[in-house]
Amino acid sequence: LEQLADEVVTLVQSYVDDDEDERFYCCDWGVLEDEDGSSLLAVAGEQRQVKAINCRTGEVHSVLQGHGAAIHEIRFHPTRPSLLLSGSADESVRLWHVLTRECVAVFAGALGHRDAILSLDIRLDGAVFASCGTDGCIKVWSLRSNGLERCIKAATPADGDRPPPSAQPAPAMHSTVQPYYEHFPLFSEASIHHDKKTGVSSYVDCVRWVGNCVLSRGSDGRAVLWEPPNMGVEYGSSVDPDPDPDAVESRTTAAPAREGVATIVAEYVIRSAAGIWFLRFSMDPQRRLFALGNTRGEASVWEVDRLPPKVLASVTLPGAPPTVRHTAISRDARHLVCCCDDASVFVWTLPASSANK
Known part of the structure; x- marks a missing residue:
């Protein structure tokens, strides 16, 4: 949409999906790393796929398929435009390489979410991301382990070897990259939107980073700005050392999430916003x-x-x-x-x- 000088809003471009059963729940803007620097619009929803649309040509550039349920949030990496995170009702977050359509990593499992993931956000330096969902938990995950870096490198095409755009998912059996599996978040918080009197945990349906702090919104009608404890991943930090430098495919035996107490900075009580979720x-x-x-x-x-x-x-x-x-x-x-x-x-x-x- 474009707003003209006389306050008239005109339609500049539109995209209608070929699947009549598709219902888009989220979108995010990115940049295609090519000579033209074309804008990408990634969309996802009910049909469990992420579609990256080239806004210059109006065509689907790539389709990312692998989730087992609806996708509720997608976010491009702030410093690496070819990477994209998606959070799904299948309780997992996946990291994708948009150019090759490869799933680079899966964040789920032992200490992951126990219900649908509703929102996620990457810190502006790209070192960590936060996820939240209907289990009432907010989890912080690292994006800077050596094992993950090796998988990203394996999925990155060499100069001149970039695959052409395709409106079809990459064939699952022909994938050349074994995803990195991360079972252990850096930190997990379940008390921010938990009512101690009733013992009820509210859904947490939106999360964003504000510097080193996290802003989250729950179905309890509150938005809370809070700071996680020291996680050892500060702004501009280098890649974390892997406990097992030879582990490429997954990290399933690493130390569990760091212990610590979140510090609440501010609370925002929003009237007529309690008891409803997917309010972003x-x-x-x-x-x-x-x-x-x-x-x-x-x-x-x-x-x-x-x-x-x-x-x-x-x-x-x-x-x-x-x-x-x-x-x-x-x-x-x-x-x-x-x-x-x-x-x-x-x-x-x-x-x-x-x-x-």
Whole structure:
């Protein structure tokens, strides 16, 4: 969509999937590492596939297939554009090489999630990622082990040997890469959205990194900014030493998740947002603002750095307002987009103070 000077929004490009049963649940923007630097739009959902669409040609560049259930979140790696993470209802996170359509790694198993994964996010330096889901847990995983690096290298095509784009999944029996299996997260947290009085753990349906802190939203109607304990993977750190330097395929006997206590930095109570899940917040590229909707057709913008928490701006949809399921903040922080249950999309102009901050 493109917003013209007279505030008219026009359709620039669209993609309609050939599978009538497909229902897309998530998308993310990436860049194709070629001479043109074409934009890629990755989409995924009910049919268990990730499709990367070349926005210059309008054609499917690659299809990533391997999950056993619906895919709820996908994220391109912030420093390695050819890598993409996907989180699924099959309780696993997979790391893909978009150019070769190879599954590079699987994060699941012994101390992994015990129910559907709803959201994930990669820290901006690319060293770790966080995942969360309906089991009420938030887990932090390393992306810098030697075994994983070897698998990424094996999946990376040599110069001039890049496979052509294809709208079909890579043949499973012809894969040349054995995925790296990681069973042990660096850290696991289950108390952030757990009600001690009732003993009920809420679904955690959205997670994003803010520096070394994590911002998560649960079906308890709260968004919480918290800091994990020292995990030994700081910004700009080198590849972690493997406990077994010869282990390439998997790490199943490594030490379990590090012990420690998460430190809560701030809590944001969102009215009319409890008891419902798959209610996603968004952040601006600088991770200074986040926006979240509710079941009353309202959305609020918060400034993450401000303590105690204070709403920077709020909007209310006209008419009989539907639930605001997802939001998006423009790169210049001047516009807020609200996506609703009834398939309506609203674009709001934020106060000038939001863009300045």
